[in-house]
Amino acid sequence: xxxxxxxxxxxxxxxxxxxxxxxxxxxxxxxxxxxxxxxxxxxxxxxxxxxxxxxxxxxxxxxxxxxxxxxxxxxxxxxxxxxxxxxxxxxxxxxxxxxxxxxxxxxxxxxxxxxxxxxxxxxxxxxxxxxxxxxxxxxxxxxxxxxxxxxxxxxxxxxxxxxxxxxxxxxxxxxxxxxxxxxxxxxxxxxxxxxxxxxxxxxxxxxxxxxxxxxxxxxxxxxxxxxxxxxxxxxxxxxxxxxxxxxxxxxxxxxxxxxxxxxxxxxxxxxxxxxx
Numbered sequence: 508x509x510x511x512x513x514x515x516x517x518x519x520x521x522x523x524x525x526x527x528x529x530x531x532x533x534x535x536x537x538x539x540x541x542x543x544x545x546x547x548x549x550x551x552x553x554x555x556x557x558x559x560x561x562x563x564x565x566x567x568x569x570x571x572x573x574x575x576x577x578x579x580x581x582x583x584x585x586x587x588x589x590x591x592x593x594x595x596x597x598x599x600x601x602x603x604x605x606x607x608x609x610x611x612x613x614x615x616x617x618x619x620x621x622x623x624x625x626x627x628x629x630x631x632x633x634x635x636x637x638x639x640x641x642x643x644x645x646x647x648x649x650x651x652x653x654x655x656x657x658x659x660x661x662x663x664x665x666x667x668x669x670x671x672x673x674x675x676x677x678x679x680x681x682x683x684x685x686x687x688x689x690x691x692x693x694x695x696x697x698x699x700x701x702x703x704x705x706x707x708x709x710x711x712x713x714x715x716x717x718x719x720x721x722x723x724x725x726x727x728x729x730x731x732x733x734x735x736x737x738x739x740x741x742x743x744x745x746x747x748x749x750x751x752x753x754x755x756x757x758x759x760x761x762x763x764x765x766x767x768x769x770x771x772x773x774x775x776x777x778x779x780x781x782x783x
Contacts, residue, residue, distance in 0.1 A: 538552075538772055538774075539551070539552065539553050539554075539662070539663075539664055539772065539773040539774065540552040540770060540771070540772060540773075540781075541699075541770065541771040541772075541773060541778070542578070542579065542768065542769070542770045542771075543764040543766070543767055543768065543769045543770075543771075544559075544561075544562045544563075544578045544579055544767065544768075545562075545563065545564065545578060545738065545767040546561070546563065546599050546600070546735065546736060546737070546738040547560075547561040547594075547599070547600055547668075547670070547671075547701070547703065547735045547736050548560065548561045548562040548563060548578070549561070549562075549668070549701060549735075550562070550579050551661065551664065551666060551699075552587075553661050553662030553663065553664055554587075554662055555587070555642055555661060555662030555663075556587050556588040556589060556590065556641060556642025556643065556661055556662065557584055557587055557588070557589045557590070557642070557661075558589070558590045558592065558642075558643050558659055558661050558666070559579065559584070559589060559590070559591045559592070560591075560592040560593075560594070560659075560668050561592070561593060561594055561600040561601075561668070561670065562578070562579060562591075562593075562602065562605065563598065563599060563600065563601065563602035563605070564578065564602055564604075578767055578768055581608065581611035581612045581613075584612050584613075584614075584615065585612075585613050585614075587614065587642070588614040588615075588616070588641045588642040589612050589614055589615040589616070589641055589642070590615075590616055590618070590640040590641040590642055590643035590659070590661065591605070591609050591612065591615050591616065591617045591618075591641075592617075592618055592619070592632075592640065592643075592645075592657075592659070592668075593605060593618075593619040593620070593623050593654075594619075594620050594621075594632075594650065594654045594655055594656065594657070594668065594670025594671065595619070595620045595621035595623060595650060595652070595653040595654020595655065595670055595671060596619070596621045596622050596623040596624070596653065596654065597621075597652075597653060597671065599738055600654075600670065600671065601619060601623050605617075606624070606625075606626060606629075614641070615641065616630070616640050616641030617629040617630070617640075618630035618631070618632050618638070618640040618645075619631065619632060619654070620632040620633075620634075620647065620650070620653075620654030620655035620670065621650075621653040621654030621655070622653075623654070632645070632647055632654070632655050632657070633647065633655075634647055634648055634649035634650075634655055634686075635647060635648060635649065635689065642661055642662070643659050643660065643661040644659070644660040644661075645657050645658070645659050645660075646658040646659075646690065646693060646695075648672060648686035648687075648689055648690055649672075649686055650669075650670050650671045650672040650686075651671070651672055651673060651674070651675060651679050651682055651683050651686070652670075652671035652672070652673070652675065653671060654670055654671065655670055655672075656668065656669040656670045656671075656672030656686065656690075657670070658690055658693070658695060658697070660695075664698050664699070664773065665695055665696060665697050665698050666697070666698060666699045666700070666701065667690065667697050667699070667700040667701065667702075667723070667727055667729060668701045669700075669701060669702050669703055669723065671703065671736075672686060672687075672703075673702075673703045673706075673716055673719050673720070673736075674715050674716060674718055674719025674720075674722070675706060675715065675716065676715055677715050680719075683719055683722075684722060687722060687723050687726050687727070688726060690726075690727060691726040691727055696728075697727045697728065697729040697730070698729065698730050698731065698773065698776070699729055699730070699731050699732075699733060699773065699778065700723065700724060700727055700729035700731070700732045700733070701733050701734075701735050702720040702723055702724070702732060702733075702734060702735065703716065703720070703734075703735055703736035704716050704717060704720050704734045704735070704736060704737070704746065704747075704750045705736055705737045705746055706736075708738075708739075709739070710737045710738065710739035710742055710743070710746060712737075712746050712749065712750065717750065717753065720732075720734070720750070720754075721753075721754070721757060724754065724759050730760065730776040731760050731761070731762060731773070731776065731777070731778045732751075732754055732759055732760065732761040732762075733761070733762055733763075733764065733778070734746070734747045734750040734751060734761070734763060734764075735764075743764075743766075744763070744764075744765045744766070747763035747764055747765075748763040750763065751763035760776075762778045762780070769781075
């Protein structure tokens with residue numbers, strides 16, 4: 508071995524050592540972004556990956572546009588792994604075209620609760636289980652309607668998405684509280700809670716539903732609460748703001764979506780409305 512070769516080898520070693528000890532960045536984007544997709548649908552994008560949950564399109568059950576889902580395009584999801592979740596099969600939570608849409612997401616993993624139609628490669632979500640779906644870790648509960656509600660941990664963010672787990676009527680109070688209590692017993696710090704606060708095609712915001720949502724907030728202690736499950740465009744903003752005002756009056760931090768496609772940034776416990 509010549510002197511020149513020895514010197515080149517010696518100089519190269521520190522460079523190799525440094526390269527192998529550095530932790531590669533997932534992405535240069537460190538922002539946690541949220542986009543409201545209508546009814547109970549949300550996109551949460553973190554540096555570690557994305558979560559798309561209960562995405563059915565712009566007008567939910569009354570105009571389920573199937574494969575022409577437009578509030579979120581697959582091209583926006585191409586830079587990181589994606590967990591695509593439907594909490595259950597109801598057509599205001601599971602679009603007829605979701606699976607075809609998911610085929611265009613390069614790094615997407617699909618899971619659904621209830622008797623939702625799935626493909627062999629997709630995962631069925633059962634109540635009170637813990638599973639990994641793509642970049643997300645999920646802890647599920649049995650919904651008081653169909654399918655599951657869940658905690659999802661993705662990157663450094665933990666969310667509660669209730670699906671259709673709600674205190675729809677006073678008579679199911681015990682079943683409702685038991686599942687919320689189960690998630691609370693896990694002792695996880697929840698960043699954002701998405702809670703249903705209206706029911707049916709008339710989008711009625713009942714006292715029973717509000718009582719249940721407030722119970723979930725009190726037990727899970729999220730840093731921010733966001734109301735959902737209003738699909739009537741004419742009253743959506745009004746219903747959400749009324750709930751946010753009631754939650755704020757009770758001492759909680761709540762943010763009300765105003766329109767489908769609206770985006771928020773989340774950092775240090777604060778959810779900030781973005782301008783596009």
